[in-house]
Amino acid sequence: MKNRLKVLRAERDWSQQDLxxxxxxxxxxxxxxxxxxxDPSLPLAFRIADLxxxxxxxxxxxx
Amino acid sequence: MKNRLKVLRAERDWSQQDLxxxxxxxxxxxxxxxxxxxDPSLPLAFRIADLxxxxxxxxxxxx
DNA sequence: CCTCAATGTAAATGACGCTTGACTAAATAT
DNA sequence: ATATTTAGTCAAGCGTCATTTACATTGAGG
Numbered sequence: 001m002k003n004r005l006k007v008l009r010a011e012r013d014w015s016q017q018d019l020x021x022x023x024x025x026x027x028x029x030x031x032x033x034x035x036x037x038x039d040p041s042l043p044l045a046f047r048i049a050d051l052x053x054x055x056x057x058x059x060x061x062x063x
Numbered sequence: 064m065k066n067r068l069k070v071l072r073a074e075r076d077w078s079q080q081d082l083x084x085x086x087x088x089x090x091x092x093x094x095x096x097x098x099x100x101x102d103p104s105l106p107l108a109f110r111i112a113d114l115x116x117x118x119x120x121x122x123x124x125x126x
Numbered sequence: 127c128c129t130c131a132a133t134g135t136a137a138a139t140g141a142c143g144c145t146t147g148a149c150t151a152a153a154t155a156t
Numbered sequence: 157a158t159a160t161t162t163a164g165t166c167a168a169g170c171g172t173c174a175t176t177t178a179c180a181t182t183g184a185g186g
Contacts, residue, residue, distance in 0.1 A: 001106060015162060029144055031164065039105040041143060041172085042123065043064060049120075056119045057112075060105065078132060092174055094134065101173055104142080 001039045003060045005030070008052050023047055064102045066123045068093070071115050086110055 009019050016034070020027040025044065033040050039060075040048065049056045072082050079097070083090040088107065096103050102123075103111065112119045 001109070016164095017162080025143095026145055027163090028146085028165085032144085035164075037165095038143060042102045042105055042108050042119075044143085045105050045108075045119075046064075046123075046125065056105075056108075060109075062109065079134095080132080089175060090133090091135090091176080095174080098134075100135095104173065107174090 001060050002036065002063055003033065005034045005048070005059070008059070009034075022051055064123050065099065065126055066096065068097045068111070068122070071117075071122070072097075085114055 005019070009016070014022075016030045017027050020030045023030065023044065024047075029040075032038055039045075045056050045060060049059055052059060068082070072079070077085075079093045080090045083093045086093070086107065087110075092103075095101055102108075108119050108123060112122055115122065
């Protein structure tokens with residue numbers, strides 16, 4: 001899976017730390033998801049979609 | 064997370080085994096997801112949405 | 127009644143999501 | 157020059173996701 005997290009974050013001028021706090025996960029988790037180390041769990045994907053007010057499909061897609 | 068898998072499966076008259084084969088997971092995984100034992104991974108959620116030609120949000124939602 | 131498909135559950139195991147802590151490197155500022 | 161912020165990464169550890177194998181229960185049909 002790939003994702004648009006880095007762009008969405010840049011649009012809002014948020015650091016990985018900022019995003020991590022809003023999602024209530026560690027900064028390393030945000031970094032790992034952004035850099036494609038692993039995919040978020042489904043509940044976390046929902047929280048991300050909620051935060052950006054988008055659907056999961058608008059943020060995540062297949063490689 | 065809750066989901067509408069059981070209903071979607073019933074609408075198509077598929078057994079858990081049928082669905083498992085289409086998703087390429089074990090029957091027990093389908094059962095566990097249906098009965099709320101755990102949530103699917105994000106890639107599996109995408110495969111489920113693709114199979115039913117719906118968005119993830121139309122199939123899964125918060126408890 | 128007996129059989130068989132479908133479902134639910136359980137135990138053991140391996141893989142993955144997420145954590146904390148620590149370290150490096152680049153850019154910005156003081 | 158030194159300090160700070162940001163991003164990337166590594167390692168160890170924990171809990172959850174997902175697997176296989178196996179057994180029990182239910183309902184429909186012969």
